[in-house]
Amino acid sequence: MVGFIIRRIAWAIPTLAFVSFIAFFIIQLPPGDYVTAYAAQLKHSGEYLSPDQEELLRQQFGLDQPIFIQYLDWIGNILLHGDFGRSLEWNANVSDLIWDRLGLTLAISTLSMIFTWAIAIPIGVYSATRQYSFFDYVFTIFGFVGKGIPEFMLALVLMWLGFVYFNFDVGGLFSAEYATAPWSYDRVIDMLKHLWVPVVVLATGGAAGLIRVMRANMLDEMGKPYVETAYAQGLSERQVIWHYPVRVALNPFISTVGWALPALFSGDIIAAVVLNLPTTGPLLLKALQMQDMYLAGSFILILSVFTVVGTLLSDILLAWSDPRIRYG
Amino acid sequence: MAGETLPPMPPERLIELNDVAVHFSLREGLVRAVNGVSYHVNKGEVLGVVGESGSGKSVTVRSIMRLQPKTALDAGGAIRFRLPDGSVTELNRLPRDGREIRSIRGRHIGMVFQEPMTALSPVHSIGTQIARTYQLHTGASKEAARNRAIDLLARVQMPRPREMVDVYPHQLSGGMRQRAMIALALTCEPSLLIADEPTTALDVTTEAQILDLLRSLQAEFGMAIIFITHNFGVVADIADRVAVMYLGRVAETGTVDQIFYHPKHPYTRALLQSIPRLGQKRVHRLKTIPGMVPDPFNIPAGCVFHPRCEHAVAGRCDVAEPASRTFDGGQIARCHLADSLPELVS
Numbered sequence: 001m002v003g004f005i006i007r008r009i010a011w012a013i014p015t016l017a018f019v020s021f022i023a024f025f026i027i028q029l030p031p032g033d034y035v036t037a038y039a040a041q042l043k044h045s046g047e048y049l050s051p052d053q054e055e056l057l058r059q060q061f062g063l064d065q066p067i068f069i070q071y072l073d074w075i076g077n078i079l080l081h082g083d084f085g086r087s088l089e090w091n092a093n094v095s096d097l098i099w100d101r102l103g104l105t106l107a108i109s110t111l112s113m114i115f116t117w118a119i120a121i122p123i124g125v126y127s128a129t130r131q132y133s134f135f136d137y138v139f140t141i142f143g144f145v146g147k148g149i150p151e152f153m154l155a156l157v158l159m160w161l162g163f164v165y166f167n168f169d170v171g172g173l174f175s176a177e178y179a180t181a182p183w184s185y186d187r188v189i190d191m192l193k194h195l196w197v198p199v200v201v202l203a204t205g206g207a208a209g210l211i212r213v214m215r216a217n218m219l220d221e222m223g224k225p226y227v228e229t230a231y232a233q234g235l236s237e238r239q240v241i242w243h244y245p246v247r248v249a250l251n252p253f254i255s256t257v258g259w260a261l262p263a264l265f266s267g268d269i270i271a272a273v274v275l276n277l278p279t280t281g282p283l284l285l286k287a288l289q290m291q292d293m294y295l296a297g298s299f300i301l302i303l304s305v306f307t308v309v310g311t312l313l314s315d316i317l318l319a320w321s322d323p324r325i326r327y328g
Numbered sequence: 329m330a331g332e333t334l335p336p337m338p339p340e341r342l343i344e345l346n347d348v349a350v351h352f353s354l355r356e357g358l359v360r361a362v363n364g365v366s367y368h369v370n371k372g373e374v375l376g377v378v379g380e381s382g383s384g385k386s387v388t389v390r391s392i393m394r395l396q397p398k399t400a401l402d403a404g405g406a407i408r409f410r411l412p413d414g415s416v417t418e419l420n421r422l423p424r425d426g427r428e429i430r431s432i433r434g435r436h437i438g439m440v441f442q443e444p445m446t447a448l449s450p451v452h453s454i455g456t457q458i459a460r461t462y463q464l465h466t467g468a469s470k471e472a473a474r475n476r477a478i479d480l481l482a483r484v485q486m487p488r489p490r491e492m493v494d495v496y497p498h499q500l501s502g503g504m505r506q507r508a509m510i511a512l513a514l515t516c517e518p519s520l521l522i523a524d525e526p527t528t529a530l531d532v533t534t535e536a537q538i539l540d541l542l543r544s545l546q547a548e549f550g551m552a553i554i555f556i557t558h559n560f561g562v563v564a565d566i567a568d569r570v571a572v573m574y575l576g577r578v579a580e581t582g583t584v585d586q587i588f589y590h591p592k593h594p595y596t597r598a599l600l601q602s603i604p605r606l607g608q609k610r611v612h613r614l615k616t617i618p619g620m621v622p623d624p625f626n627i628p629a630g631c632v633f634h635p636r637c638e639h640a641v642a643g644r645c646d647v648a649e650p651a652s653r654t655f656d657g658g659q660i661a662r663c664h665l666a667d668s669l670p671e672l673v674s
Contacts (some may be wrong), residue, residue: 227446232441232513233396233461234434237425243460247451322451323496 001319001326008315012308019308023300024071027293033063034088036289055229060219061088074294078301085294089287094298097283102302104173105279108195112202117253119207124214125246127235128222139211152274157200159275163195173198198275212250221245247321252320258310262303337408338417342520342552343392346367348405348420350387350396359624361387363576366652370423371410371519373547374553376584378560379598379642380621384576389522392554393439394422394429411436412519427510437464438551444505448497454481454508455493456501461515481510481598483548487540503534508539514549521546525560534659539565560603566587572596575622575632578652582659592661594637594669632665639665 035057039049049057058064062073077083085095127136128248172179172195178187221227222245230240280299287296319326335343339564345501350362362384371374379385390396392407407419409432422429434441441447449457451527456478459473468476474493484507497505503613505525512520523542527535543566546553555566563570570587572580579591601615619636622628628635634645641664650664 033537097570176352225443226393229439229441229447229509229512230449232393232439233431233515234430234432234464236430237459243329244449244451247449323453 004319004326005316008312012312015308016305019302020073020075023296024066024074024302027297029068029292032290034293035063078123084298087292087295089290089292094295097295098298100252101278101280106134108198108279112199115199116201116206116210119203120210120214124211125213125218125241128218129241131219143208150203151205153202155274158197158201171255173278176217198277214249217249218245218250221249251318251322254321255314257317258314262307330612334406337410340370341410341471342369342371343409345380346406347405348388348392349389351401351403352399353401359674360627361576365578367571367578369554372550372552373569374555374567376563376570377554377573378558378563379569379573380558382621383573385573389524389554389556391650392419392522393437394419401628416568434461435516436518436563437520437522438511438518440509440523440526441527442528444502444509448505450497453494453496456647457479458512458515461512465516480514484511503537506530514545517549519551521551523553524556542566558633570671575627577662580661586657586659592655592659592666593663595633595640626647639669
């Protein structure tokens with residue numbers, strides 16, 4: 001087991017180095033750079049930058065250097081000083097911009113993932129053990145509808161319901177008076193009041209799909225001979241179901257739990273824009289539009305790190321839960 | 329119910345099935361998978377149950393364990409089992425997930441399945457699986473259960489039982505897995521072991537080893553065995569008595585000698601003649617049974633075997649279903665012609 005983990009970690013390091021370079025490289029791919037986008041924006045509002053001024057800005061931002069040098073500068077600062085560079089657009093340190101939002105993103109992601117699993121696993125098991133029963137059909141319908149409704153749509157409907165019928169101040173993660181206030185007990189309570197909408201929105205779509213996965217896995221597993229063996233030992237139905245087929249049916253969940261990190265980090269962009277959440281999604285979208293390369297690059301780098309680390313985590317978890325992987 | 333009118337079981341009787349019927353209600357119609365099966369097993373005795381695929385052998389033993397698929401319908405008959413304290417339970421009346429049947433499964437009746445590759449949980453070690461059963465029925469401590477598992481693995485002749493106890497099924501060969509499966513079934517020293525084709529998935533060398541093992545374990549533990557197989561050679565090897573099944577009925581039962589040397593039912597005879605024997609005269613081709621096992625939705629009228637029987641008498645065998653007839657030495661056959669068949673020439 002220890003050897004397995006060390007091997008996996010050793011593989012993760014070159015992957016990360018490669019991914020960071022690709023991330024930086026991709027940001028540079030669109031024609032032009034931040035200065036071009038900036039000049040275009042200024043022109044839009046009636047101002048004008050001369051070619052000399054543009055050149056000066058480029059020198060100032062270090063954009064005239066070859067890509068490889070820019071990359072080395074950037075990654076060197078990250079590794080040595082934890083400095084992700086400055087956002088050209090926001091004229092602020094990337095780390096200041098990101099970490100604040102990152103915490104909130106992680107909070108929402110984790111909550112909605114726990115919520116998703118807490119809904120999906122018991123319902124999937126129930127649906128499979130009572131296949132074709134009334135509630136199985138109810139959950140099936142819920143599953144397809146939940147999967148079919150786009151998240152932003154659900155977000156809009158919930159916001160409307162909350163606003164019209166319950167007079168909630170929905171949208172955003174904080175009420176106006178707490179938006180910029182330092183963390184306090186009241187601020188946390190205020191956040192929890194706003195948090196349920198995004199959590200429900202994100203969990204509905206996720207749970208709908210996972211119920212189907214869990215149900216299908218369980219139906220596969222319950223037909224296997226080892227389940228009959230377990231019954232033949234005198235275990236009750238509940239003991240058999242939860243100790244045997246559920247253990248095996250959970251494998252796909254465990255092997256994808258790592259992906260939940262990056263998926264929730266970027267996948268909730270539309271819902272986050274609609275709900276006006278101060279999470280990372282909308283910020284990333286803006287950075288990409290403006291070719292704010294250090295900000296966007298850092299985002300994509302963090303996203304990739306999450307992907308790699310997440311995959312590593314789920315691999316380790318899977319090996320822990322399924323011996324066939326550990327010794328495979 | 330039949331149970332009220334049945335004579336009490338003799339004291340040496342461990343389990344007795346009377347006229348057991350299990351039906352499946354499918355979209356295509358009703359399948360009478362088991363249609364009036366009667367056999368019994370005495371304490372410490374090995375009963376071989378022989379039959380083709382679909383003859384209802386496995387469904388019958390699953391109704392002993394109350395482990396039929398959820399679509400199965402109990403269509404009558406009685407299954408009586410004697411507990412170690414001497415009392416008799418009617419297994420067919422127990423609810424399928426009830427406390428009573430659960431305290432019998434794995435404790436008084438152990439079961440070994442056909443596929444050692446898939447019949448053990450892939451995510452639990454061998455020792456964990458045995459220990460769980462032991463703890464469930466005896467309430468023993470974890471430590472004691474683990475020692476019990478090691479002891480059992482040693483008794484089924486697994487090499488290095490102390491290491492094997494932590495091994496997972498996928499790390500073992502087929503024969504070793506079947507040994508582990510047998511150890512699991514014997515965890516609580518049951519008085520009845522049901523072995524559902526335990527050697528079918530194994531190669532012949534391993535099969536011989538497993539049969540040897542079962543024989544020596546039977547001598548050691550003294551449990552009775554219901555051994556299901558479609559292989560007459562295996563039956564001759566391990567069984568005391570034999571039940572031959574065809575299309576959900578018992579065609580014939582008797583001791584091994586009776587069945588092999590004086591078969592009374594044409595089906596038993598035909599099966600025996602289809603087995604090659606060493607030293608047999610080489611003049612004729614090996615006999616086969618004509619035709620196929622009938623479609624379960626169209627069971628023939630009269631004797632179910634008559635379309636394939638070379639002795640069938642028109643107007644009798646295709647009209648009336650033969651009753652079970654008992655002969656000398658307790659041999660029972662379901663055939664109109666059971667005592668008037670020509671002597672066998674082998």
